[in-house]
Amino acid sequence: MRILCVLLPHFPINCEKMKHHDLASHPVIITAAVGSQKLVMDYSPELQGLQREMPLQQALSLHGTAELIHADIPYYVSVFNKILDALDERSPLVEGADLGDIYIGLDGLQLLYGSDDALVRAVSAAVPQIFEARLGIGENKFMSWLAAYFSIPGSCKILTRDTAAFLKDLNCDLLPVSLKSKEKLHQFGLHTLGQASALAPGPLQAQFGPEGLRIRELANGRDATPLSPRLIEETIEENTTLPSVTALLEVMLVAVEAMLSHAFTKFEPKGMGIRSVNLWTRSWMGEHWEKTIQFKEPAMNNRTALSRIKLILENSPQLGLIEQIGMKITGLGRPNGHQKSLFTSVRARDNLLEDVKQLEFRLGGPQLYRIKEVEPWSRIPERRYALIPLSR
Amino acid sequence: MVADTGKTLRADTAKPVNLPEPLAVEEDADGLPAFVKLKRRQKITAVEDCWRIDDEWWRSEPVSRLYYAVILASGQRLVLSKNLIANSWYRQSY
Numbered sequence: 001m002r003i004l005c006v007l008l009p010h011f012p013i014n015c016e017k018m019k020h021h022d023l024a025s026h027p028v029i030i031t032a033a034v035g036s037q038k039l040v041m042d043y044s045p046e047l048q049g050l051q052r053e054m055p056l057q058q059a060l061s062l063h064g065t066a067e068l069i070h071a072d073i074p075y076y077v078s079v080f081n082k083i084l085d086a087l088d089e090r091s092p093l094v095e096g097a098d099l100g101d102i103y104i105g106l107d108g109l110q111l112l113y114g115s116d117d118a119l120v121r122a123v124s125a126a127v128p129q130i131f132e133a134r135l136g137i138g139e140n141k142f143m144s145w146l147a148a149y150f151s152i153p154g155s156c157k158i159l160t161r162d163t164a165a166f167l168k169d170l171n172c173d174l175l176p177v178s179l180k181s182k183e184k185l186h187q188f189g190l191h192t193l194g195q196a197s198a199l200a201p202g203p204l205q206a207q208f209g210p211e212g213l214r215i216r217e218l219a220n221g222r223d224a225t226p227l228s229p230r231l232i233e234e235t236i237e238e239n240t241t242l243p244s245v246t247a248l249l250e251v252m253l254v255a256v257e258a259m260l261s262h263a264f265t266k267f268e269p270k271g272m273g274i275r276s277v278n279l280w281t282r283s284w285m286g287e288h289w290e291k292t293i294q295f296k297e298p299a300m301n302n303r304t305a306l307s308r309i310k311l312i313l314e315n316s317p318q319l320g321l322i323e324q325i326g327m328k329i330t331g332l333g334r335p336n337g338h339q340k341s342l343f344t345s346v347r348a349r350d351n352l353l354e355d356v357k358q359l360e361f362r363l364g365g366p367q368l369y370r371i372k373e374v375e376p377w378s379r380i381p382e383r384r385y386a387l388i389p390l391s392r
Numbered sequence: 393m394v395a396d397t398g399k400t401l402r403a404d405t406a407k408p409v410n411l412p413e414p415l416a417v418e419e420d421a422d423g424l425p426a427f428v429k430l431k432r433r434q435k436i437t438a439v440e441d442c443w444r445i446d447d448e449w450w451r452s453e454p455v456s457r458l459y460y461a462v463i464l465a466s467g468q469r470l471v472l473s474k475n476l477i478a479n480s481w482y483r484q485s486y
Contacts, residue, residue, distance in 0.1 A: 200442075200443065201441055201443050202443035202444055205443065369407065371409060372406075379445050379447060380445065380447060380448075380455055381410050381412075381484055381485065381486050382408045382409065382410050382411045382412065382484070383408075384409075384410070385409040385410065386406045386407060386408055386409060387406065387407040387408075387409055388406050389406075
C-alpha cells in the first residue's frame with residue numbers, strides 16, 4: 001500500500017508560536033512529565049544535540065539557558081485534530097499517529113486526483129503554512145516517514161525504488177524505536193541502517209528482545225505496521241477554570257460533577273451513557289495530567305460516573321495545585337441487555353468457583369484453566385505462558 | 393455443596409502452553425528443510441528466516457534449537473524448529 005506521510009516537524013513548538021508570537025526570538029524546550037520524570041517533548045530547531053523523550057536534566061546540561069515551557073497537550077491535540085479534520089476532506093484514510101506525524105493511504109486516490117502532484121497540492125493546502133509540512137510517499141509507513149523527513153518543506157519526496165541504497169548510510173537515530181535501543185545500537189558500533197540490516201535476526205533479538213526483529217525489518221525498509229485511519233465518533237468536551245487554585249479533592253469533584261451534569265443533558269435523553277472519559281487537569285505551573293477512564297458498563301447517570309472518577313482521582317496524585325480541569329467524553333453507548341436473576345447475585349464469583357470445584361470433583365481433575373504469564377521474556381516459546389487451574 | 397477436596401496446587405497441575413509438536417521433515421543435502429508432512433507431503437518453497445537458540449546449557453537437558461520460518465507450496469507460513477541435540481524436527485509458533 002502506498003502511503004503519504006505529512007510530517008510537521010517541531011509541532012508543539014509551532015503550536016506555542018501560534019499562541020505566543022514572541023517565542024521565535026529565543027530557544028525553548030517544551031517539557032512533559034511522565035510519572036515523576038520530566039522529559040523533553042519538543043525543542044527549538046536551533047538547539048543541537050537534543051532528542052524527543054530525552055530526560056530534561058540531560059537536555060539542560062547541553063542548553064542550560066533555554067526557556068522551559070510545560071506542554072499544553074489539550075491545545076496541541078485540538079490544533080492537530082483541526083488539521084486532521086481538514087485532511088479528512090482530502091482522503092478517507094487519515095491516521096494521526098503522533099503529534100505532527102500524519103499518514104494518508106493513497107490507494108484509490110489516483111482516480112480522484114489524477115496524479116500524485118495534484119494530491120500533494122491538495123494535502124499541502126490543508127495544512128497551515130506555519131507548520132512547514134514535509135511530505136513523502138513510500139511503500140509503507142516507515143519509508144514514507146523517511147521520504148518526508150528528507151524532503152524540503154512544502155515539497156514531496158517519493159521513495160519507491162532502490163530503497164536499499166537510500167537506507168544504507170542513514171543514521172540509526174532515525175529508527176522509530178525507543179531511545180534506549182538507539183543508544184544501545186551506537187554502543188555496539190551500529191551507526192547506520194546498512195550495518196543493522198546486515199545482521200542476522202538472532203543476535204539482534206538476543207540483545208534487543210522483540211524490538212530487535214523490528215529494528216532489522218525497518219533497517220531493510222520493511223514495516224508491517226498497518227495504517228489505522230481514525231474513527232469518527234461523537235465526542236463531548238467540557239472544561240472549567242477553578243475559581244482559585246486548589247489541591248482539594250472535594251473542590252475538583254464539584255467541578256467534575258458540574259461538567260458531568262452539563263454533558264449528560266446532551267445525551268441522556270437519547271438513552272445513552274458514558275463508556276470512556278479522558279480526564280485532564282492543568283496545574284497553575286502549567287503542568288498537564290491526564291487519564292483515560294473506561295467504564296465496563298456505560299455509566300447512565302451522573303452518580304455512577306462520578307463514583308468511578310472519584311476513585312481514580314483519589315488514587316492519582318496531582319502534579320501541583322490545580323487551576324483548570326476538563327474532560328473529553330469519547331465513548332457514548334447504550335447499556336447491554338442483562339438476564340435478571342430471581343435470587344441475589346451477591347457472591348457470584350464464589351458460586352462460580354464452587355461450580356468449578358464440583359466439576360473437578362466429578363471429572364477427577366482440573367477442567368478449566370486460565371493462561372498466566374510465566375516468563376514472557378523467555379526465548380524458549382513454551383516457557384512464556386502456562387495454564388493454571390481456574391479454581392486455584 | 394461439594395466439600396473442598398483439600399488438594400493443594402502442585403507444579404504438575406500447571407500445564408505448559410505452546411509445546412513443540414513433533415513433525416516429519418525431510419532435509420536437503422545442505423541440511424535445510426525441503427519437505428514437510430502435515431496432512432500431506434508438501435514442498436517448502438522458501439525459508440524466510442532462520443535463527444538459533446542455545447540456552448540452559450547448565451542443565452541436564454540443554455536447549456539447542458535451530459528455528460526456520462518457512463513458506464510451503466500451499467502458501468502457508470510455518471515455524472519449524474530442529475532440536476540439535478536429539479536431531480528431531482518440531483513445529484511451534486514463535
